[in-house]
Amino acid sequence: MEAKAFPMNGGDGAYSYTKNSQFQRASLNAAKDMIKEAIAENFDITCLNSDTIRMADLGCSAGPNTFIAMQNVLEAIVDSNQSSKEFQVFFSDHVSNDFNTLFTSLPPDRHYFAAGVPGSFHGRLFPKSSLHLVHSSSALHWLSEVPEELLDKSSVSWNKGRIHYTSASEQVATAYATQFAKDMDIFFSSRADEIAAGGMMILIMPALPDEVHHSKLPVGVPIPFLEQSLTEMVKAGSITEAQVDAFNLPVYAPTPTEMTRLVERNGCFKIERIELIDPRAKFDGPLDITTLIMHYRAGLEGILTKHFGSEIIDELFERTMNKLSSEISSQDEASDRKGSHLFLVLKRK
Amino acid sequence: MEAKAFPMNGGDGAYSYTKNSQFQRASLNAAKDMIKEAIAENFDITCLNSDTIRMADLGCSAGPNTFIAMQNVLEAIVDSNQSSKEFQVFFSDHVSNDFNTLFTSLPPDRHYFAAGVPGSFHGRLFPKSSLHLVHSSSALHWLSEVPEELLDKSSVSWNKGRIHYTSASEQVATAYATQFAKDMDIFFSSRADEIAAGGMMILIMPALPDEVHHSKLPVGVPIPFLEQSLTEMVKAGSITEAQVDAFNLPVYAPTPTEMTRLVERNGCFKIERIELIDPRAKFDGPLDITTLIMHYRAGLEGILTKHFGSEIIDELFERTMNKLSSEISSQDEASDRKGSHLFLVLKRK
Numbered sequence: 001m002e003a004k005a006f007p008m009n010g011g012d013g014a015y016s017y018t019k020n021s022q023f024q025r026a027s028l029n030a031a032k033d034m035i036k037e038a039i040a041e042n043f044d045i046t047c048l049n050s051d052t053i054r055m056a057d058l059g060c061s062a063g064p065n066t067f068i069a070m071q072n073v074l075e076a077i078v079d080s081n082q083s084s085k086e087f088q089v090f091f092s093d094h095v096s097n098d099f100n101t102l103f104t105s106l107p108p109d110r111h112y113f114a115a116g117v118p119g120s121f122h123g124r125l126f127p128k129s130s131l132h133l134v135h136s137s138s139a140l141h142w143l144s145e146v147p148e149e150l151l152d153k154s155s156v157s158w159n160k161g162r163i164h165y166t167s168a169s170e171q172v173a174t175a176y177a178t179q180f181a182k183d184m185d186i187f188f189s190s191r192a193d194e195i196a197a198g199g200m201m202i203l204i205m206p207a208l209p210d211e212v213h214h215s216k217l218p219v220g221v222p223i224p225f226l227e228q229s230l231t232e233m234v235k236a237g238s239i240t241e242a243q244v245d246a247f248n249l250p251v252y253a254p255t256p257t258e259m260t261r262l263v264e265r266n267g268c269f270k271i272e273r274i275e276l277i278d279p280r281a282k283f284d285g286p287l288d289i290t291t292l293i294m295h296y297r298a299g300l301e302g303i304l305t306k307h308f309g310s311e312i313i314d315e316l317f318e319r320t321m322n323k324l325s326s327e328i329s330s331q332d333e334a335s336d337r338k339g340s341h342l343f344l345v346l347k348r349k
Numbered sequence: 350m351e352a353k354a355f356p357m358n359g360g361d362g363a364y365s366y367t368k369n370s371q372f373q374r375a376s377l378n379a380a381k382d383m384i385k386e387a388i389a390e391n392f393d394i395t396c397l398n399s400d401t402i403r404m405a406d407l408g409c410s411a412g413p414n415t416f417i418a419m420q421n422v423l424e425a426i427v428d429s430n431q432s433s434k435e436f437q438v439f440f441s442d443h444v445s446n447d448f449n450t451l452f453t454s455l456p457p458d459r460h461y462f463a464a465g466v467p468g469s470f471h472g473r474l475f476p477k478s479s480l481h482l483v484h485s486s487s488a489l490h491w492l493s494e495v496p497e498e499l500l501d502k503s504s505v506s507w508n509k510g511r512i513h514y515t516s517a518s519e520q521v522a523t524a525y526a527t528q529f530a531k532d533m534d535i536f537f538s539s540r541a542d543e544i545a546a547g548g549m550m551i552l553i554m555p556a557l558p559d560e561v562h563h564s565k566l567p568v569g570v571p572i573p574f575l576e577q578s579l580t581e582m583v584k585a586g587s588i589t590e591a592q593v594d595a596f597n598l599p600v601y602a603p604t605p606t607e608m609t610r611l612v613e614r615n616g617c618f619k620i621e622r623i624e625l626i627d628p629r630a631k632f633d634g635p636l637d638i639t640t641l642i643m644h645y646r647a648g649l650e651g652i653l654t655k656h657f658g659s660e661i662i663d664e665l666f667e668r669t670m671n672k673l674s675s676e677i678s679s680q681d682e683a684s685d686r687k688g689s690h691l692f693l694v695l696k697r698k
Contacts, residue, residue: 051476051477051478052476052477052479086476086477087476088475088476088479090464095452095453095455096453098449099448099449099452099465100447100448100449103444103448103465103467104444104445104467106444106467113466113473113474113475113476114466114467114468115439115464115465115466116448116452116464116465116466116467117462117463117464117465118452118453118455118463118465119463124462125462126437126462127400127401127435127436127437127462128400128401128435129400130401130437
């Protein structure tokens with residue numbers, strides 16, 4: 001079964017992911033030198049037994065970050081290996097991703113053959129041992145589905161009045177963690193089938209630092225404000241309480257220790273590197289509330305519209321922005337000092 | 350440089366290629382048994398030295414014909430070879446093709462990994478020796494560009510008042526033939542790079558029977574009526590004479606002898622089979638004028654709109670349909686008795 005798909009906003013309009021993904025790009029830039037190192041240390045193309053190096057970006061969205069990411073990876077491979085091999089790059093995302101925009105914005109001066117692969121990374125996407133390098137950035141935090149018990153009134157994990165685990169109980173957080181663990185096991189096993197011996201995987205995703213409580217999730221800062229806005233809108237009558245109770249964001253950010261355990265439990269990959277990074281340090285642009293909210297909107301409008309309808313979106317993000325504007329500075333300080341993203345290098349055993 | 354792209358009408362609306370491509374599907378059905386035979390006789394996967402069979406459909410459009418075609422090919426391979434190999438199918442067309450529609454309509458029960466490849470087949474699309482079977486149906490007649498001299502007032506090939514070579518002079522037909530020969534040489538050389546030893550190519554395309562004059566081109570029946578309609582519209586003032594003079598359809602249908610010579614001159618492929626087929630015999634639906642014109646519209650609306658603007662399209666096709674209705678029966682009889690399409694099986698030398 002195809003996992004639930006909530007694509008980033010397509011096209012290249014004001015609210016598009018294409019125009020609102022500088023944060024995600026910052027995490028790529030933060031990782032660029034680390035990718036270079038990881039490839040120099042772990043990726044020997046002479047061992048690959050293939051004339052073509054085949055790479056995939058999973059959760060590529062509609063661009064342009066995916067082009068920058070794959071260019072970084074390709075340059076790192078070319079720099080650390082003397083070779084005349086050809087490259088084929090597979091850009092993969094859900095079937096409902098805007099591949100038309102992706103394809104029309106492919107860099108004209110690229111030194112690789114490009115292909116798009118529609119489908120969920122929570123399952124097989126490629127033939128056996130056909131890939132040499134898999135990259136995924138800002139994508140793995142999407143769960144294949146919302147844990148069922150969050151919607152079950154009789155469960156201790158019923159997530160009434162909330163839309164995520166950030167400001168919820170331990171039981172709710174555990175339900176999310178359990179779903180993420182299941183998803184990752186399928187993800188690692190699928191990739192293990194697809195990645196040839198000697199191949200590697202570079203993963204970048206939102207994370208929670210070890211020893212930090214889930215209510216302080218760095219990338220979750222706007223979520224309580226979104227929840228407050230929804231509660232206000234219930235009171236104002238523009239949505240119902242039941243609609244809010246029935247909605248949960250299917251995204252999860254693991255701790256480094258948690259992710260280490262999941263990789264080891266799966267057993268197909270060896271961890272070459274795992275560490276927290278802070279993309280904010282590499283963000284080149286005004287890091288203001290408007291930018292932050294536009295990013296959230298580009299990423300979440302699809303799933304919010306599907307549940308609540310498109311007519312509430314403007315109001316929801318305006319309310320949330322107003323709240324954030326008056327309260328962000330203190331929140332912001334407390335959040336991602338230890339790093340907000342995980343950088344992970346795995347090698348196929 | 351990307352060759353000029355004039356995609357079939359996208360989406361799945363009334364004028365879409367998706368809803369108006371039964372003729373093209375008929376040519377696939379006509380070829381189905383021949384494909385089966387060709388694969389049984391010429392395609393030995395045990396010689397391929399690959400765990401994955403990689404196939405491509407070039408000029409796939411937005412579906413659904415491409416799915417039927419690749420399913421036919423895949424079944425033929427599985428039937429004639431005992432094997433547990435996996436299949437990867439690349440659906441390729443111009444960057445401006447509607448890949449979003451293609452991807453969302455992929456058959457859910459497919460037994461292959463699907464990928465989309467944006468770009469022109471008049472050039473490289475895939476890594477060296479990475480493909481085992483290339484298929485192309487109803488696509489190779491598109492030229493990479495209109496021959497320049499058709500637009501040159503000082504040339505004997507100036508195609509004044511006409512939009513194609515069907516009803517034009519020998520010089521105009523020669524200009525088209527020369528462009529087609531250039532395009533095919535690049536096409537064959539590109540595919541020769543991409544197809545592994547032992548790999549094959551199955552091509553189906555509109556053709557002119559040997560010894561038949563180009564004015565009797567089977568697939569060209571509506572063209573003189575389109576030209577007459579445009580001339581009338583010039584007189585009515587809705588378009589200008591200069592606009593008509595500046596427009597030529599970049600499509601060409603070779604004779605079997607001509608195509609044989611082009612394959613041999615290129616030298617990279619051995620002809621296993623070449624023959625004329627008549628898809629009309631396999632057409633399962635009302636073969637009426639409306640259907641014919643809807644097909645023409647789905648295929649040509651893009652290029653006509655780009656040149657003349659969208660506001661003339663309805664009138665142009667209405668006029669053409671009225672003319673065809675009163676004159677088609679005799680034309681139709683005279684046209685494709687010898688077969689209107691070429692079926693070609695080539696093996697990589």
